[in-house]
Amino acid sequence: MTAVITARQLSKRFRQKTALDNVNFSVQQGRIVGLIGPNGAGKTTALKAILGLTPYEGELDVLGHNPFRDRSALMQDVSFIADVAILPRWIRVSEAIQYVEGVHPRFVRSKCERFLAATEVRPTMRVRELSKGMIAQLHLALVMAIDARLLILDEPTLGLDILYRRRFYEQLLNDFFDETRTILVTTHQVEEIEHILTDLLFIKSGTIALSTTMEDVAQRYCQVLVSNDRLEAARSMRPISERKLLGKTALLFDGVPQHQAREFGEVHQVGVADLFVAVMGGTA
Amino acid sequence: MNARFLTLLQREIWEHRGGLIYTPFIVGAVMFGLFLLTGISTFYWTDKFDGSTHMAEGALKFAETQLDPAQMRLIIEAFLWGTALVWQMVMFIVVFFYCLGSLYDDRRDRSILFWKSMPVSDMETVLSKLVIAVVIAPIVMLAGLIVGQIVLIVSSGALVAMHGGNPWKLLWSHSNPLLMWAQFGAVQAVQALYLLPLFGWLMLASAFARGRPFLWATLPPILLSIAESWLRFTTDFTFSKVIWEFIARRFAAGFAPISINADFGETNINAGLSGTKYAANFDDVLARVMSIDLWVGVGIGILFLAGAIYLRRYRDDATS
Numbered sequence: 006m007t008a009v010i011t012a013r014q015l016s017k018r019f020r021q022k023t024a025l026d027n028v029n030f031s032v033q034q035g036r037i038v039g040l041i042g043p044n045g046a047g048k049t050t051a052l053k054a055i056l057g058l059t060p061y062e063g064e065l066d067v068l069g070h071n072p073f074r075d076r077s078a079l080m081q082d083v084s085f086i087a088d089v090a091i092l093p094r095w096i097r098v099s100e101a102i103q104y105v106e107g108v109h110p111r112f113v114r115s116k117c118e119r120f121l122a123a124t125e126v127r128p129t130m131r132v133r134e135l136s137k138g139m140i141a142q143l144h145l146a147l148v149m150a151i152d153a154r155l156l157i158l159d160e161p162t163l164g165l166d167i168l169y170r171r172r173f174y175e176q177l178l179n180d181f182f183d184e185t186r187t188i189l190v191t192t193h194q195v196e197e198i199e200h201i202l203t204d205l206l207f208i209k210s211g212t213i214a215l216s217t218t219m220e221d222v223a224q225r226y227c228q229v230l231v232s233n234d235r236l237e238a239a240r241s242m243r244p245i246s247e248r249k250l251l252g253k254t255a256l257l258f259d260g261v262p263q264h265q266a267r268e269f270g271e272v273h274q275v276g277v278a279d280l281f282v283a284v285m286g287g288t289a
Numbered sequence: 290m291n292a293r294f295l296t297l298l299q300r301e302i303w304e305h306r307g308g309l310i311y312t313p314f315i316v317g318a319v320m321f322g323l324f325l326l327t328g329i330s331t332f333y334w335t336d337k338f339d340g341s342t343h344m345a346e347g348a349l350k351f352a353e354t355q356l357d358p359a360q361m362r363l364i365i366e367a368f369l370w371g372t373a374l375v376w377q378m379v380m381f382i383v384v385f386f387y388c389l390g391s392l393y394d395d396r397r398d399r400s401i402l403f404w405k406s407m408p409v410s411d412m413e414t415v416l417s418k419l420v421i422a423v424v425i426a427p428i429v430m431l432a433g434l435i436v437g438q439i440v441l442i443v444s445s446g447a448l449v450a451m452h453g454g455n456p457w458k459l460l461w462s463h464s465n466p467l468l469m470w471a472q473f474g475a476v477q478a479v480q481a482l483y484l485l486p487l488f489g490w491l492m493l494a495s496a497f498a499r500g501r502p503f504l505w506a507t508l509p510p511i512l513l514s515i516a517e518s519w520l521r522f523t524t525d526f527t528f529s530k531v532i533w534e535f536i537a538r539r540f541a542a543g544f545a546p547i548s549i550n551a552d553f554g555e556t557n558i559n560a561g562l563s564g565t566k567y568a569a570n571f572d573d574v575l576a577r578v579m580s581i582d583l584w585v586g587v588g589i590g591i592l593f594l595a596g597a598i599y600l601r602r603y604r605d606d607a608t609s
Contacts, residue, residue, distance in 0.1 A: 088397075109408060
């Protein structure tokens with residue numbers, strides 16, 4: 006496997022606080038990585054460092070580039086969608102397409118037009134006339150028409166309704182993603198994308214709290230619904246979290262084999278959201 | 290200039306189509322409107338109400354028979370240059386505010402994150418905006434000026450003809466607008482260099498400001514004067530005076546790069562006959578090219594632009 010992103014001792018300090026504190030992680034090619042953390046944990050700072058938008062301390066390699074030094078060269082291989090508000094409101098759809106075609110050597114206009122033909126977005130419209138969902142469709146069409154190796158999504162579906170959100174990720178999987186590409190995504194609606202993620206990066210107050218693959222999560226963690234009479238016995242296995250659920254208690258175990266866990270009750274797959282709450286402890 | 294850079298220029302024109310492209314033509318339309326109003330009021334309403342039916346025709350006759358061709362040329366050139374300065378003033382204000390918003394507006398609406406997601410360097414971005422301010426805007430202004438003045442020249446000739454005057458003899462034979470337009474273009478080239486520190490400063494303030502770029506652009510020279518008065522316990526602003534004069538010369542040139550002998554009194558017309566070749570005084574402009582002031586300004590302007598590029602790269606306050 007080739008690493009698309011490698012961070013070593015990555016730090017970013019502002020006057021008031023440390024946003025990233027000696028962080029180490031890597032992202033492999035062909036993966037869809039969820040970068041998940043509470044507000045203010047350093048997600049956006051990490052993405053900005055990767056995109057070359059902010060200077061940082063430590064080592065950071067993105068597709069062989071030092072992102073801050075080579076931002077404009079890096080952007081030939083990296084695409085980026087932040088929440089829907091960042092497309093300039095005055096621009097026309099046709100102008101946006103012409104602009105990207107003019108500055109981006111890997112943009113394929115016909116692809117973009119094909120994606121847009123399936124939407125309500127028309128070339129003569131201005132961004133300010135589009136709904137949030139349509140702006141997201143336009144941005145996605147622009148980005149998917151770029152033959153990029155790394156796509157970074159920062160809350161790309163914020164403020165969209167469920168129909169647009171689902172279509173957004175479906176399109177991304179069907180029309181863009183393959184084993185040569187890599188996607189790094191942050192979102193608060195983690196339940197909606199957990200089935201497409203291959204890797205998880207939990208970030209907590211500027212440090213990596215968990216870095217793992219979804220296969221590992223399925224093997225390592227399990228959630229058991231324990232009735233009250235077995236609760237004490239189950240607790241002796243040292244669950245990493247517990248919560249009340251329908252008169253029973255849901256215990257989350259790390260590294261307890263399934264056959265052992267089954268003795269205490271019904272065993273379930275662990276959802277990313279539950280795992281997130283457990284790992285983050287009281288902070289979430 | 291490659292296709293990428295042309296795309297960046299195109300982007301600026303899309304965003305500022307109204308200010309950069311339409312304004313020079315709107316100025317022409319407004320002046321044509323004013324021309325019609327004055328034309329109608331002098332030739333039509335005076336005829337109708339004063340009973341002095343032949344006043345206008347009399348004036349034309351007088352001009353045709355009594356005025357010297359050199360005097361006529363002076364008047365017409367003063368008219369061409371005088372109207373040109375209207376274009377100049379309006380576009381100076383447009384470009385002033387264009388520069389002030391150039392590196393600020395997209396940070397305010399966060400679209401900078403979209404522009405920075407494209408393989409375009411910060412230097413290319415800043416230079417594309419500078420080229421708009423000092424090359425594209427003046428070229429479009431010149432185009433608007435030429436169209437507007439052609440309309441004014443033709444329609445004033447038509448008005449003269451309607452009242453029995455000979456437009457060729459009275460107006461058209463005396464001046465060469467082609468030469469005047471070429472001269473105006475040359476003036477714009479000098480302007481580009483002379484105003485570089487001003488536009489560079491505005492772009493620096495635009496890249497620096499987290500809010501209110503206008504204040505960031507205007508306050509520092511004012512604060513400098515206040516600081517000097519405190520530090521030196523004096524009202525003799527020696528240091529800030531140099532800076533203020535430097536700024537004042539830029540504004541004067543920005544609004545009116547060339548002085549005009551607009552006085553048609555006896556003496557000046559005589560001067561026109563004996564010495565002054567043109568209504569417009571080119572000596573100012575030529576002196577500017579040869580002056581240390583201009584070249585020091587170019588150096589300062591380049592420093593400001595380098596600062597703007599640096600800030601464009603290092604400022605990351607678009608998102609919180």
